[in-house]
Amino acid sequence: MNKPRPVHASMSQFPVVDNQIQVGGMSITQLANRVGKTPFYAYDRQVIQAQIDNFRRHIPESIHLHYAIKANPMPALVNFLRQGVDGFDLASAGEMQVALDSGMPAAMISFAGPGKRHEELASAIAAGVTINLESEAELQRALLAAEQVGQRAKLALRVNPDFELKASGMKMGGGPKPFGIDAEEVPRVLQQMKGLDIDFMGFHIFSGSQNLSAESIIEAHNKTFDLALRLGEHAPGEVLKLNIGGGFGIPYFPGEKRLDLRPIGDNLAALLPDVRRQLPNTRIIIELGRYLVGEAGVYVSRVIERKRSRGHTFLITDGGLHHHLAASGNFGQVIRKNYPVVVANRVSTPALEECSVVGPLCTPLDILADKMNLAEAEAGDLILVYQSGAYGLSASPLNFLSHPAPAEVLV
Numbered sequence: 037m038n039k040p041r042p043v044h045a046s047m048s049q050f051p052v053v054d055n056q057i058q059v060g061g062m063s064i065t066q067l068a069n070r071v072g073k074t075p076f077y078a079y080d081r082q083v084i085q086a087q088i089d090n091f092r093r094h095i096p097e098s099i100h101l102h103y104a105i106k107a108n109p110m111p112a113l114v115n116f117l118r119q120g121v122d123g124f125d126l127a128s129a130g131e132m133q134v135a136l137d138s139g140m141p142a143a144m145i146s147f148a149g150p151g152k153r154h155e156e157l158a159s160a161i162a163a164g165v166t167i168n169l170e171s172e173a174e175l176q177r178a179l180l181a182a183e184q185v186g187q188r189a190k191l192a193l194r195v196n197p198d199f200e201l202k203a204s205g206m207k208m209g210g211g212p213k214p215f216g217i218d219a220e221e222v223p224r225v226l227q228q229m230k231g232l233d234i235d236f237m238g239f240h241i242f243s244g245s246q247n248l249s250a251e252s253i254i255e256a257h258n259k260t261f262d263l264a265l266r267l268g269e270h271a272p273g274e275v276l277k278l279n280i281g282g283g284f285g286i287p288y289f290p291g292e293k294r295l296d297l298r299p300i301g302d303n304l305a306a307l308l309p310d311v312r313r314q315l316p317n318t319r320i321i322i323e324l325g326r327y328l329v330g331e332a333g334v335y336v337s338r339v340i341e342r343k344r345s346r347g348h349t350f351l352i353t354d355g356g357l358h359h360h361l362a363a364s365g366n367f368g369q370v371i372r373k374n375y376p377v378v379v380a381n382r383v384s385t386p387a388l389e390e391c392s393v394v395g396p397l398c399t400p401l402d403i404l405a406d407k408m409n410l411a412e413a414e415a416g417d418l419i420l421v422y423q424s425g426a427y428g429l430s431a432s433p434l435n436f437l438s439h440p441a442p443a444e445v446l447v
């Protein structure tokens with residue numbers, strides 16, 4: 037028996053009516069007309085809300101949900117998330133402006149990331165945002181910035197854990213890392229913090245990203261709480277916040293399946309009584325970026341030309357890697373795989389033509405779909421890339437080849 041070829045997970049978050057994908061309750065053709073140009077990104081509020089609801093359904097109520105703005109910093113989308121999540125996590129002062137503009141209270145915002153500049157530290161302190169320190173040197177620089185601003189700094193320690201998140205798309209903890217203070221050094225840094233005129237906030241332990249294995253996430257949660265409880269004994273004050281990371285993934289490639297949050301929630305529920313004994317008042321936080329917004333976004337470009345070359349069909353579109361680096365396979369992929377891609381105005385037409393969808397850039401890297409089976413498309417048709425709500429436009433080299441920027445809409 038032949039093993040069946042792995043397929044993409046069903047993109048059932050967007051209904052299909054009359055051969056057209058519906059985004060934000062509109063057919064893709066109507067939406068393209070409404071936007072007024074291609075290419076564009078569209079993010080669907082209802083799909084974002086469904087992801088939040090799914091988190092709330094399975095994860096214990098006392099755990100706070102934060103949105104990591106890095107995944108998609110579009111202001112309208114951040115403003116929408118302001119209502120549905122409990123806080124924001126930032127990776128730059130630019131993101132801090134968007135977060136504060138949304139009205140999210142500074143007490144619910146944390147700022148992580150290596151190499152924070154002096155002005156970034158100073159604005160975060162002035163705003164009352166918690167700074168997750170990535171190094172001892174950053175502690176010293178934060179103290180200097182606090183003195184200059186004339187306010188106490190709210191400081192947490194980002195810990196580089198002594199374990200790795202297994203089966204993770206991007207490992208960000210364990211081993212030598214530019215992120216966080218090595219777990220074994222943390223007790224010493226906490227000791228240094230004891231006499232300082234600061235507000236000690238707690239710990240941030242983030243071990244990795246894009247994980248589709250509930251088992252690995254559960255293992256990471258067990259180890260994270262274990263580490264946090266050990267470090268908590270050395271804390272210079274009450275641990276007010278404990279950010280246990282996130283890393284919940286979404287299915288991008290053939291064979292990948294959606295993450296089931298139920299066992300993750302059950303495990304957290306089982307861990308909490310012990311954690312609460314030692315940390316009764318600690319706000320426990322899970323920070324998610326792509327899980328909340330990735331599934332809600334589509335990237336839509338228009339076919340400019342069908343081209344045949346030595347027996348192979350190319351659909352040349354007005355969009356490409358300059359807008360969507362991740363879909364082109366050049367954002368952290370080792371072996372290029374196709375995102376789920378369809379001809380959005382012919383979704384119910386059998387996908388019988390093997391073809392490649394490419395962009396207008398003069399480089400062989402500019403591929404949106406490589407030898408994929410699609411409905412037979414012609415010039416003017418709309419090519420849609422699913423799973424494009426996170427690490428899309430803001431993670432792409434927009435200026436490469438000086439083409440116009442895509443539109444971005446929240447629907």
Ligand SMILES: *Cc1c(COP(=O)(O)O)cnc(C)c1O
Nearest residue numbers: 104107242245246283324325326
């Ligand atoms: C990038 C990042 C996130 C978001 O990761 P996702 O995979 O988008 O959920 C969360 N926390 C930190 C510290 C990050 O660097």
